[in-house]
Amino acid sequence: MKRENKREQESYRLLSRKSGQEEMVGFGLILILVAIIFIVFIASYIRKSSDVNDEDYEANSFVQAILQYTTPCEEENLNNLSLQKVIFKCQKKEVCYYRHMDSCKVLNDTIKGAARESWNIGTKNPNKGYSLIINVSESEQLLNITEGVVTNNYRTGLQDFGDPHGDYIIILMDVYT
Amino acid sequence: MVNKFGQMKIQQMSFMLLAVFLFFSLVGMIIITVKMSELRNSATELERQNAMLLATKLASSPEFSCGDVYGTPKTDCVDLDKVMMLKENINKYSNFWGSSNIEIMRIYPKNKTITECNSTNYPNCNYIKLLDKSLSGYDASNFVALCRKEKDKGETVTKCEMGKIIIRYEEAK
Numbered sequence: 011m012k013r014e015n016k017r018e019q020e021s022y023r024l025l026s027r028k029s030g031q032e033e034m035v036g037f038g039l040i041l042i043l044v045a046i047i048f049i050v051f052i053a054s055y056i057r058k059s060s061d062v063n064d065e066d067y068e069a070n071s072f073v074q075a076i077l078q079y080t081t082p083c084e085e086e087n088l089n090n091l092s093l094q095k096v097i098f099k100c101q102k103k104e105v106c107y108y109r110h111m112d113s114c115k116v117l118n119d120t121i122k123g124a125a126r127e128s129w130n131i132g133t134k135n136p137n138k139g140y141s142l143i144i145n146v147s148e149s150e151q152l153l154n155i156t157e158g159v160v161t162n163n164y165r166t167g168l169q170d171f172g173d174p175h176g177d178y179i180i181i182l183m184d185v186y187t
Numbered sequence: 188m189v190n191k192f193g194q195m196k197i198q199q200m201s202f203m204l205l206a207v208f209l210f211f212s213l214v215g216m217i218i219i220t221v222k223m224s225e226l227r228n229s230a231t232e233l234e235r236q237n238a239m240l241l242a243t244k245l246a247s248s249p250e251f252s253c254g255d256v257y258g259t260p261k262t263d264c265v266d267l268d269k270v271m272m273l274k275e276n277i278n279k280y281s282n283f284w285g286s287s288n289i290e291i292m293r294i295y296p297k298n299k300t301i302t303e304c305n306s307t308n309y310p311n312c313n314y315i316k317l318l319d320k321s322l323s324g325y326d327a328s329n330f331v332a333l334c335r336k337e338k339d340k341g342e343t344v345t346k347c348e349m350g351k352i353i354i355r356y357e358e359a360k
Contacts, residue, residue: 040207044210044214047214051218055221067239067243067329068328068329068330071243071246071263071329071330071331072330074261074262074263074330074332075263075264075330075331075332075349075350076330076332076349077332078257078261078263078264078332078334078347079295079332079347079348079349080345080346080347080348088340089344090344090346092347123295123296124294124295124349127294127295127297127349128294128295128330128349128351
């Protein structure tokens with residue numbers, strides 16, 4: 011009788027140890043399943059948010075619009091020149107016809123003024139700063155304006171066009187965000 | 188003893204099943220809440236994208252663009268004389284550009300005060316409100332050159348200034 015009781019107790023102890031191991035395996039499996047679901051959910055969320063890309067349409071349209079701006083610089087027939095034509099005049103170091111203004115100063119003042127009024131920059135604003143560079147055929151730099159804070163995140167606007175002498179002008183605008 | 192042990196195992200199993208069910212329903216509820224807020228955000232984002240596209244393409248539309256009136260055809264150029272005529276007949280265009288408000292503002296040279304344009308004060312003004320619907324939302328804008336013909340010393344000359352087209356759109360509720 012005693013022997014039988016002892017055998018029963020031993021088999022119960024073995025059974026409970028085995029079932030404890032099974033429960034731990036089951037619990038581990040559930041944890042793995044939940045972790046996989048969580049990872050899939052997070053991965054799909056991250057992939058979706060990284061799809062959003064900032065277009066540079068605003069910087070591009072600024073460059074396009076500023077090129078058409080009528081400056082106070084005149085040509086021989088006393089017509090006021092557009093900023094695009096003032097760039098050519100500045101490149102050739104020519105002065106404006108009527109009041110003999112320096113074309114490069116007109117170019118600098120116009121772009122600085124227009125950019126200041128157009129881009130509301132500041133450390134607390136979405137746009138932290140901007141830079142505008144005008145290059146002639148990648149060798150000569152006509153203008154380089156930088157205002158505000160320069161950051162690693164930026165949007166770019168680019169415009170290039172040829173001048174009557176075969177050179178080409180490149181305007182590059184970076185808006186730092 | 189074995190019978191009691193079996194009952195305990197069944198009880199354990201049922202508690203475990205209940206816990207798993209509750210856990211997954213909680214996760215499901217969180218996912219549904221996130222998805223619902225995403226849906227609302229994407230509806231607003233779609234409105235924003237539409238407004239942005241409208242802002243970029245509006246300057247090229249025949250009702251606004253300079254065409255070749257001011258020399259060679261230009262992009263992002265708005266004929267202000269044309270826009271003033273459009274303003275006079277805006278009732279015919281009330282639903283033409285969808286449910287958005289359209290405004291044009293001169294930004295350079297800058298005026299200290301905002302003066303809305305009408306037929307009597309044009310061109311000595313800096314703001315044109317084309318459509319004025321009661322919308323509560325955000326706005327998208329695009330830079331444009333605002334060009335017009337002007338009399339100077341008896342001659343008709345072209346004058347272009349810097350401006351912005353502002354599209355106001357309704358936020359998704």
